[in-house]
Amino acid sequence: MKVVGRKRRWSVGELARASGLTVRALHYYGEIGLVSASERTPAGHRRYTDPDVRRLYRLRALHLLGLPLEEIRTVLNTADDSAALRQILVAQLADLDARAAGIAELRGRIQALLEQVDGSGMPGSGSFLTVLEATVPLVHANAYLTPQQREAVVQHARELGDDTITVLKAEWLGLVEQLRTLLRDGVAAGDPRVRALAGRWTEIGTALRGTTGDDGRLNTALAAMWRDNRTVIDQGMADRVAWLDAGDVAAVVEYVQQARQLGEYDERTVGDHG
Known part of the structure; x- marks a missing residue:
């Protein structure tokens, strides 16, 4: 220098x-x-x-x-002025605050596990899986979502509650298993069974997203996150779920997308001839 x-x-x-x-x-x-x-x-x-x-x-x-x-x-x-720099610094500070809140929440969960081990005995397996999910994220969303978008998603998760989210995730995994079976059996994406499961898939996604599903920029960011990290997410799911093989989740997602597209095409066709 x-x-x-x-x-x-x-x-x-x-x-x-x-x-x-x-x-x-x-x-x-x-x-x-x-x-x-x-x-x-x-x-x-x-x-x-x-x-x-x-x-x-x-x-x-x-x-x-x-x-x-x-x-x-x-x-x-x-213009590279103080106002522009201040806006960036405020956004960065908000991002750090969000990360700190996430770390504090994770610390509380681990502390609760420790207290259960020291007190009444071993925690249930669900508690360990919850901590693992928070500790080892499949994808670091910071590269895709703004602090405001992440906060909106977190806020909706709080409103839903852990019990509701657990039930919806479990049902979603059940859909993955059913769709994987149909896919392996060679059932076409336009089959009514696939279309029905794809419809429920959409309903679960809508419930998990809430009003954030109306945010076009957030939808674009999430689509980019899936596109860029599909292999990592797919492999991570296979590592975490015993009955999943590598490639299953990616294949099922594509299967669902095909079913949706066929459904949209049918609706347009009916509308054109109605």
């Missing part, structure tokens, strides 16, 4: 080490026009300035808050 008067200049390697990013990532940000080195040395080497570093901070903060790069580009191209 070179200092000229009070102005600092970073080489790409120095900025990579200081920011925790790779040189390759910084080059990529430059190639797509998000963060570029504003200056070059007489020998042609890139040098990042203070405004470049502030822009990089804004980019990384917004990305961690779940914004896609195209939306981040729009935000970065607005």
Whole structure:
């Protein structure tokens, strides 16, 4: 890092080490026009300035808050003033508060398990599974959902209550098993049995989502999370549920989507001829 008067200049390697990013990532940000080195040395080497570093901070903060790069580009191209920076910092603080609340909730669950072990005896298996589910998430949603979206989902879960969620999850797993059997038996997605199960699948999803199901941006983020992590989620479910094999959940989800599409097509056809 070179200092000229009070102005600092970073080489790409120095900025990579200081920011925790790779040189390759910084080059990529430059190639797509998000963060570029504003200056070059007489020998042609890139040098990042203070405004470049502030822009990089804004980019990384917004990305961690779940914004896609195209939306981040729009935000970065607005004025880099104190008001814009304050908004980002407030959002980051809210994100940290949400994470802290999640850690505190998990700590309380583990403390309750410890008290049961020290007191009346071993907790039930359901208690351990609840803690495992919270401790080892299949996907880190922070990269996809904003703090506000995550809080909305958490708030709805509180309103439903643990008992209701457990019942709905159990029924959903039952649907997975039934649909997997039909799929393996070669039953077409348009079969009334598949369509009925797909309809109940949708009803359970609606119950678990509540009013958050009306949030178009949240729906888009959740779809992207499934698309990007389908293999991880599928394998994670297979690891957690004894009767599931790798590939089952992904195949069943596609089966349900086909049944829905056929149902929508039939409804349009009836409407066109009604």
